[in-house]
Amino acid sequence: METLLEQIESGKLWQFPGGIHPPEQKSLSNQAAIGSLPLPEYLVLPLKQHIGANGQLLVNKGEHVLKGQVLTQPGTNWSLPIHAPTSGTITDIKPMPSAHPSAMPELSIVLTPDGDDTWCELETRASLDGLDNKALIDIIHHAGIAGMGGAGFPTYVKADSAKTIEYLVVNGVECEPYITADDMLMREHAKDIIRGMEVMMSILSPQYALVGIEDNKPEALAAMQQAAKHNSKILVRSIPTKYPSGGEKQLIKVLTSKEVPSGGIPADVGVLVQNVGTLFAVSEAVYEGKPLIERVVTVTGNTIHKPQNVWALLGTEVKHLVYSQGFTPVENQRVIMGGPMMGFTLPTVRIPVVKTTNCILAPDNQELAVAGQEQACIRCSACADACPQTLLPQQLQWFAKGQEYDKLEEYNLFDCIECGACSYVCPSEIPLVQYYRVAKAEIREQKLEKVKAERAKERFEARKARLEREQEERQNRHKRPARSAPAKDKAKVSEALERVKQKRPEQSAVQAAIERAKAKKAEGDTSALEPDNSAVALERAKRKEQARKYKEEKAGSDKGSAPKDAVAAAIARAKAKKAAQTADSVESQEQDPRKAAVAAAIARAKAKKSGDEPKLGSEDDPRKAAVAAAIARAKAKKAEQDPEQNSASGSDDVKTDDPRKAAVAAAIARAKAKKAAKGDEPEAAVEDDSADPRKAAVAAAIARAKAKKAAKDAEQLEEPTVDDEPEDPRKAAVAAAIARAKAKKAAKDAEQVEEPTVDDEPEDPRKAAVAAAIARAKAKKAAKDAEHVEEPTVDDEPEDPRKAAVAAAIARAKAKKAAKDAEHVEEPTVDDEPEDPRKAAVAAAIARAKAKKAAKDAEHVEEPTVDTEPEDPRKAAVAAAIARAKAKKAAKEAEQEPVVDDKTEEDVSSGSDTQTDALSPEDKRKAAIRAAVERAKAKKKAQEQEGNDLS
Ligand code: SF4
Ligand code: SF4
Incomplete structure (x- = not known):
């Protein structure tokens, strides 16, 4: 029986449960090369564009910055810096709408391009010689690279994994309908992607680097295979098109047959997953010295006159992006950031492009039907059948509506990848994913509050312990002198007592004399005689x-x-x-x-x-x-x-x-x-x-x-x-x-x-x-x-x-x-x-x-x-x-x-x-x-x- 490795080497693929086959709609945007956009009027750069903490500001309002200049200093807790996408002036630093379904304002740097697009000094290199893993990780870290597949997890954190990575899985599946950014990137920048893959392989030293590309992207697959020919450790695999095969756990399952346990991460099974766009950014950072300041964004939809993938500077507003591609809004126009399955509808087009933005979909009403009136669940179990995580979507929705968060966690809500397959198949048109996202947000908030409370409790207990320790120390300090000179103090006390005893008879005699005088006075003057x-x-x-x-x-x-x-x-x-x-x-x-x-x-x-x-x-x-x-x-x-x-x-x-x-x-x-x-x-x-x-x-x-x-x-x-x-x-x-x-x-x-x-x-x-x-x-x-x-x-x-x-x-x-x-x-x-x-x-x-x-x-x-x-x-x-x-x-x-x-x-x-x-x-x-x-x-x-x- 072949081992897993042999099976992988032989090109064996595995299937994940569930999944759907929605219309792909990829041809709208993959017909043209990746385009460029004119400089926007201004750029809005949120300090936080990834999972983790934001960095500290390094620039002030009115300051002129160069392209690629770092604007924030990364700290701890998965913090990543941001860089100036172009040269220009910091015109403002203020909260601006964020790339979130709620568009919650976040602190952002408003940069007005000067039009020169002048780069800062870049440190380039032709090879990885002289760079150890730490240097490479630092380069990746300071380049501000985060997962560009959609999650936004810091890449340097994954690269600095303490666990042994057997397989480096490169996600080039891009299963989401309408999105062709990775496809076009692999077509045009396959060598850079492989170079970036090799950087990661040099850091992680996996047995193999497995590249999974759906079979609906033959050009990309060919480009990648061609680029990876020189490296036998890189195995480019064509996988069946099935939604959501691009999911991290689903892809691992397909390529390695491994299943990430509930609540775990791929590193737990010796697998590290990176997106092809992320590996391109790593290559740019390591060899060109360029930070992550732009990415390929698919601008598509029937309302987009020229759907295309474009190099969009980070901070470019969606409005500029879509209008640059000939956006023609329709009635009840919806602009969706991401794909139709996992994306979310923007409340406004003044949302900037961030590191995780891979698609701007502006469909018309026929192209993407408006969700109808939500109906009651009919217990058809279609959602459960479509779930790639083998969850019970109807139960999760039921608990989510009842805000039974414990039940949600019990039913492994967080194993849900929000693929939307359940919603997509639900005949009752129940927006199941929306319920899950809200429930997850509430639970995260509660956990965050709990963590804060625990930290406050820890601080309180630490303070209490410190006060008790200080009090004990003070008592010990007071006790020590008492023990050091007990005889001296006792002698002083005994002397004082002796003096008091000596004074008492005098006082008593005086008191007796006073009493006698008073008695005599009371009795009369004659009684004294x-x-x-x-x-x-x-x-x-x-x-x-x-x-x-x-x-x-x-x-x-x-x-x-x-x-x-x-x-x-x-x-x-x-x-x-x-x-x-x-x-x-x-x-x-x-x-x-x-x-x-x-x-x-x-x-x-x-x-x-x-x-x-x-x-x-x-x-x-x-x-x-x-x-x-x-x-x-x-x-x-x-x-x-x-x-x-x-x-x-x-x-x-x-x-x-x-x-x-x-x-x-x-x-x-x-x-x-x-x-x-x-x-x-x-x-x-x-x-x-x-x-x-x-x-x-x-x-x-x-x-x-x-x-x-x-x-x-x-x-x-x-x-x-x-x-x-x-x-x-x-x-x-x-x-x-x-x-x-x-x-x-x-x-x-x-x-x-x-x-x-x-x-x-x-x-x-x-x-x-x-x-x-x-x-x-x-x-x-x-x-x-x-x-x-x-x-x-x-x-x-x-x-x-x-x-x-x-x-x-x-x-x-x-x-x-x-x-x-x-x-x-x-x-x-x-x-x-x-x-x-x-x-x-x-x-x-x-x-x-x-x-x-x-x-x-x-x-x-x-x-x-x-x-x-x-x-x-x-x-x-x-x-x-x-x-x-x-x-x-x-x-x-x-x-x-x-x-x-x-x-x-x-x-x-x-x-x-x-x-x-x-x-x-x-x-x-x-x-x-x-x-x-x-x-x-x-x-x-x-x-x-x-x-x-x-x-
Ligand atoms: S969204 Fe979640 S519950 Fe629904 S099918 Fe996907 S993984 Fe399953
Ligand atoms: S698909 Fe919709 S109706 Fe059917 S069981 Fe799931 S939630 Fe209920």
């Missing part, structure tokens, strides 16, 4: 507790002999007073009358002040009251003695100090002293009458507490008035210190007055010594109490100095008024003579004893008064006001009742005076010495006790 007062209050409470215990012990020890002791004490005091009077009389004889007057004045002032103090002392402690009364009496007596001495001596001070006033002052002092001594008698009487010691004790405790409070308030209020500067607490403290000093002095004076009473007991020295010790203890106690009473005045600073000053002024005024009233009331008592001094003295002693007993009983109840001191300043102020009112009332009551007391006191004093008068001068001197010694001891102990208290 509370921490300081707490210590003093605690110390005071301790001292009071000690005093209370001492009093309890003392009260327990003295419970049985209290009346006797009181009587003895009264007697002792009386004696002490007497002794003091004698001592004072002795001292007063030695003193200056002026000092006596000053002492009288001090006594008066103290007597005035005692308007409050006696009540305080009498209510606070009966013993104190007794001591104070004794002191007052002693001072009063002294004051009374001083005027007498002054008057007797006739000193000058008598002139300055009125004796009457001194007497009055002495009487006031006595009255106050008596009042202080007898102040508790009504209470004692009430106690005796009521026979309820508890109530009396409670009342006495309340009275003492009020009296204490009143005394404290009075002292606090009086102190600022000394300096008249209530705003300065320091001055108030100084005033309080002065008051304490005065109180101490008063206590000392009392000791000095009472001490002689110890010596004034001639009957029993032991009792007198005991009485003196008791008196000293009382004096110390009085001093201590005075300190206790006065201390709060330092700490209990008035909240409002102005109010305190006003209150103090009022208190002083009231005290003065009370003193004055007392003076006015006492004056008449000066002349009052006691009826029985002894009885009055005994009664006074009994009254004092009762007062002492009531005071002792009240001491048990007194403790709460310490604790019940009002801490609230307002309450304290109210209590002070009440106390002052009660003190005033008590003072008034005392002023109204001194008559009896004065009598008794006078009696006692007079009685004592009679006793002291009975003492001899030697005894008086000894008593005075002992009294001085006791005073010194009492002072020393008082100072020691004071130092302990202060500590």
Whole structure:
């Protein structure tokens, strides 16, 4: 069995399925040689005249170009350049109607020929020596050669095939009716075609070059065979005339029996197909150096007076072409670019000739019948029988009408070569090819959009990947430094944390201080002093507790002999007073009358002040009251003695100090002293009458507490008035210190007055010594109490100095008024003579004893008064006001009742005076010495006790 090669060499031909035999109509144009056309008025050169991308413009508007000059620079994607068909000027570069059924405008160069038709410099060669395949491909490429059979595929792409080409098939069939361009070209330029075939064979090195020419072109066949005699690799075959044997796949089948698979290309079966016109252009490019600037175009049809093949410059408008050949349009004239089977009717004759234009058919209405009304498919299958691709044209048309593009592809729409055989045979006159072309265009558009979308997606993904990569790189850059110096950063962080921790306690302390200040501010300014007062209050409470215990012990020890002791004490005091009077009389004889007057004045002032103090002392402690009364009496007596001495001596001070006033002052002092001594008698009487010691004790405790409070308030209020500067607490403290000093002095004076009473007991020295010790203890106690009473005045600073000053002024005024009233009331008592001094003295002693007993009983109840001191300043102020009112009332009551007391006191004093008068001068001197010694001891102990208290 012969091999395929042997069969090919033997000249065997194969048949393809389908096909038709339409009228050839070739004789119209193949009777005359290829003609030439006059230069057109202008040439329109679309940048894209082939399959693939257009090139970039190399010329500008107004630029003069030469014939054969390249106008565009080819790029990638099957791009081909275009050249100037003739010399002339670029008059415009703009979109112009394209050689397409839609005549869609494409960017075109409008060249106005200058008529000289001047060639540019051409590089010619006589052989292919020195040219390798690449050089040949470049020459083909830069010559702008594309398939001139109708598809327009770039020739250099086919020539640069990566696949092995066994057979180079040269298409000289030209099966389309009316078209005779290849026939005439082969007749006239067979050698050039064979030379171009040899160029391609040198590039592709096929086993054979098979030239297929229909048997209806015997002249062309002979010319080709004659031209190819020198090359045994070129086999020129005459094939049967059958439409569409000129199809690429059909010709391959006919010449080689190979079938190109669906969707494949001839190279897939080792076959490369080239048109004879393309090979002529390759020969011109390689040997003559001429680019593709013109081609043979068949201008035919019954409306063409001179149908003929002509050399038409690319860019020549169809109008110029047909009119150059004697075009006579008819009614409903149609001008078809291409043949009647595969060509398309031009929407306008202003369409330029391009590289793929092989025929311009201008038939009349009889020559080529106008398509009738489309009818419904009758399923006659004539179309399928005529299809050379063995497709189902009726199904494709059905899917195309329904725009079922997937179905179209499934039914191999793209295997359709658009031969038109189906349409040609369809009895329903269905323009099947038109449906296929539209469907193909839509599918190509969709695929193009899909490709664009895929490319956009690829760019997006690439960009996304790039951004992610850059982000990752940035993160890595940030991470790397962190890893490179972790210890350093950690050290910095730890240091910062340590600083923060160190600052926190300070901040917290500051914050706590701020909070405390705010709390204090909210509570008031006085609360800020509370921490300081707490210590003093605690110390005071301790001292009071000690005093209370001492009093309890003392009260327990003295419970049985209290009346006797009181009587003895009264007697002792009386004696002490007497002794003091004698001592004072002795001292007063030695003193200056002026000092006596000053002492009288001090006594008066103290007597005035005692308007409050006696009540305080009498209510606070009966013993104190007794001591104070004794002191007052002693001072009063002294004051009374001083005027007498002054008057007797006739000193000058008598002139300055009125004796009457001194007497009055002495009487006031006595009255106050008596009042202080007898102040508790009504209470004692009430106690005796009521026979309820508890109530009396409670009342006495309340009275003492009020009296204490009143005394404290009075002292606090009086102190600022000394300096008249209530705003300065320091001055108030100084005033309080002065008051304490005065109180101490008063206590000392009392000791000095009472001490002689110890010596004034001639009957029993032991009792007198005991009485003196008791008196000293009382004096110390009085001093201590005075300190206790006065201390709060330092700490209990008035909240409002102005109010305190006003209150103090009022208190002083009231005290003065009370003193004055007392003076006015006492004056008449000066002349009052006691009826029985002894009885009055005994009664006074009994009254004092009762007062002492009531005071002792009240001491048990007194403790709460310490604790019940009002801490609230307002309450304290109210209590002070009440106390002052009660003190005033008590003072008034005392002023109204001194008559009896004065009598008794006078009696006692007079009685004592009679006793002291009975003492001899030697005894008086000894008593005075002992009294001085006791005073010194009492002072020393008082100072020691004071130092302990202060500590
Ligand atoms: S045009 Fe297409 S479908 Fe119709 S006969 Fe030709 S190849 Fe077949
Ligand atoms: S030739 Fe026309 S009518 Fe017949 S089957 Fe094909 S499309 Fe239908």
